Amino acid sequence: MRRRIVEYIKDMEIIKSTGEKEMFSEDKLCQSLKNAGAPRELANKVCALAASDLKPGMTTSKIFRSSLRYLLKENLSLAANYSLRRGVGELGPAGFLFEHYVEIILQAYGYKTVRNIMAKGFCVEHEIDVLAEKDGVKYYIEAKYRNEYGIKTHIDVVMYGDARLADIAKAGGGEAKLWLITNTKFTDKAVKYAKCRDIKLTGWTHPNGDNLEDLIINRKLYPITVLPSVKRYEREQFAKFGLLLAQDILPYSPEELANKFNIAFNTAKKIIIQSKEIITA
Amino acid sequence: MRRRIVEYIKDMEIIKSTGEKEMFSEDKLCQSLKNAGAPRELANKVCALAASDLKPGMTTSKIFRSSLRYLLKENLSLAANYSLRRGVGELGPAGFLFEHYVEIILQAYGYKTVRNIMAKGFCVEHEIDVLAEKDGVKYYIEAKYRNEYGIKTHIDVVMYGDARLADIAKAGGGEAKLWLITNTKFTDKAVKYAKCRDIKLTGWTHPNGDNLEDLIINRKLYPITVLPSVKRYEREQFAKFGLLLAQDILPYSPEELANKFNIAFNTAKKIIIQSKEIITA
Known part of the structure; x- marks a missing residue:
């Protein structure tokens, strides 16, 4: 099964964040997952799943999000490491x-x-x-x-x-x-x-x-932006109050979090579960 | 006549190159023409003409081009000074x-x-x-x-x-x-x-x-980009050959200029006339 995917995608052009084109490399994708701490077998599995979603002209950012989704189902803590660079990059437009x-x-x-x-x-x-x-x-x-x-x-x-x-x-x-x-x-x-x-x-x-x-x-100093349930709106709400770290979420109950930062109760619940999982991993 | 224009435009918002809005100031426009060397009367005349073309939300760049057009009809050499900053800024994208x-x-x-x-x-x-x-x-x-x-x-x-x-x-x-x-x-x-x-x-x-x-x-070291007949295409053709100065145009006949740089004969003729006028002013 995996062999067929590799053959199919071997000549596929994708688009880097700089706008440049490059040939998709499954090895590179697997390596980025291993760099985040994923064991070989898990990295290869996630990598093959993400590769099966590939379409010509896909951006590296979209490929990243696709493999992040598969990794999330397997291991939230590894997913946090994997999305750390982008998470830090989303800290705030003005620095x-x-x-x-x-x-x-x-x-x-x-x-x-x-x-x-x-x-x-x-x-x-x-x-x-x-x-x-x-x-x-x-x-x-x-x-x-x-x-x-x-x-x-x-x-x-x-x-x-x-x-x-x-x-x-x-x-x-x-x-x-x-x-x-x-x-x-x-x-x-x-x-x-x-x-x-x-x-x-x-x-x-x-x-x-x-x-x-x-x-x-x-030191598990993860920015809240690595939590998968923190989307743009939640990010902006947390930023308003200077809340930066996933671990700063832990003292709140879902009700308190939802009320203080004016976010949906269900989202607040998910954010708290994800913070706990990352911090206690 | 001029008084009526001033009244009409006194509250008009225009858009700066940075995207910011500001109130149009006829004084500022007149001053920019005087800075280029235009005598008071000529500056006021051109300024009033340009002001009569004003529309709300107009960009400063469009206002500049409008007053440049009026100044050109009066004095090419002053127009070259007036467009010098933008002319130098158009020298080349890579610097x-x-x-x-x-x-x-x-x-x-x-x-x-x-x-x-x-x-x-x-x-x-x-x-x-x-x-x-x-x-x-x-x-x-x-x-x-x-x-x-x-x-x-x-x-x-x-x-x-x-x-x-x-x-x-x-x-x-x-x-x-x-x-x-x-x-x-x-x-x-x-x-x-x-x-x-x-x-x-x-x-x-x-x-x-x-x-x-x-x-x-x-020293009359005007870049060719200040010549009104040099548009984007001509600019790129001259840049290809490293031709930078209006005075470098002078040795050419219209035929030679058109052939060497692959530009229209009529444009070449105009460019030569404008170079001469600027250099001998």
Whole structure:
């Protein structure tokens, strides 16, 4: 059965988020499921099911949603990991919530934080997204949020941060390191420059073992946007109240959740069940 | 007559290039014509004519084209100045031609130039758009082209360039100043930082008396895109051959121009007449 699907789809063109076309690769789809933690057998099963829905010209986003649906039926917690990148990318159009989210992550790892402070530079004043401190080491955090999917953070962003640090240091500002945290990947050149200048980078898939998804998954700091029952309307309602994490849902009863955020009772019930399942997995 | 128009339009909402609405201001329109060098009486006349074409919800771009048409009938050379900002903004979608245009401008002012060189930095290599030299002073030119109308160049671009210069200097690179040339305006903060760091900025309306439009007008370095007969098709044909300046048209006969660039003979004739008129004004 699986062999026939593979043959049928082997030459199918699909459309990437950038608008470019590429040949569908079942291996790539299976790998993305394994990356989210799915065991081989489960990954292959979900992958084959999603592949059977394929149509020429389908977008990668639609293929993702299709395999997410199959994965959801099998394992909600794996599905949360699988949708984490898109979930973080849906945090907020202005990036306002991302700064806050970064602060929450840092606090969960024992950093003392202050958000949105102004630092005097020699030439101009600088707005620092988050000032973080742990074990006597201070960091100026630049929280860079992009909601275009698949974009990388380039060297110019890293060098801009570096120049800000230099300007602050020149004004007699305290010793602090630059730490750039983003929901994107970095270009190789950005990584090379940061390493050379002792700048800390945390982003998607970088650095290995200690990247943004690791920080989130290890402490179950899932944004509510990974819960399958949280659609656009619920997302906006939660955002209004600054509610960011799936675990923040747990203290509520369905009635309370429905009333406080003005969402449907049945949806509220599902959201609570899904939060529990993800957090206690 | 003019009074009645003013009364009629005094409450009319128009749409800016950013999509924002604003109240139409006849004073502002007249001023933009005076800024292009139009004497008071002529500016008021053209302005009143354009105002009589106004309709609610009209875009500023359409209002601009309407007043350009009236100005053209009066004085082609003033019309070229008036359309200079949009003409430069139409140089090329990728900014490729803008770098070249910047080099041509610098050469016209006696700079020796090299385009697209790589400079060794301490951390990474840097691509320099133009290296320029005059009277023993060297400049690394960053040519920043934006084709969105009304955008400003922010401090991050200036600081990024500054950090590049620092990285090159750290690798033992020769003494050079940073010079950022753009077709946009600068934010106040960008200007403040550049002044503090001895970085040269040339952009739209900045610096006073020596800005990009001054450099262009003083040496008649008009881009062919300001010629009213150069529409999209002709612009693309000229761009293919790297033809940038109105003055580059002058050596051609109408037949030669039509043949070489594959454009209509009548259009070629008009383009040549308009170039002559602008260059000899």
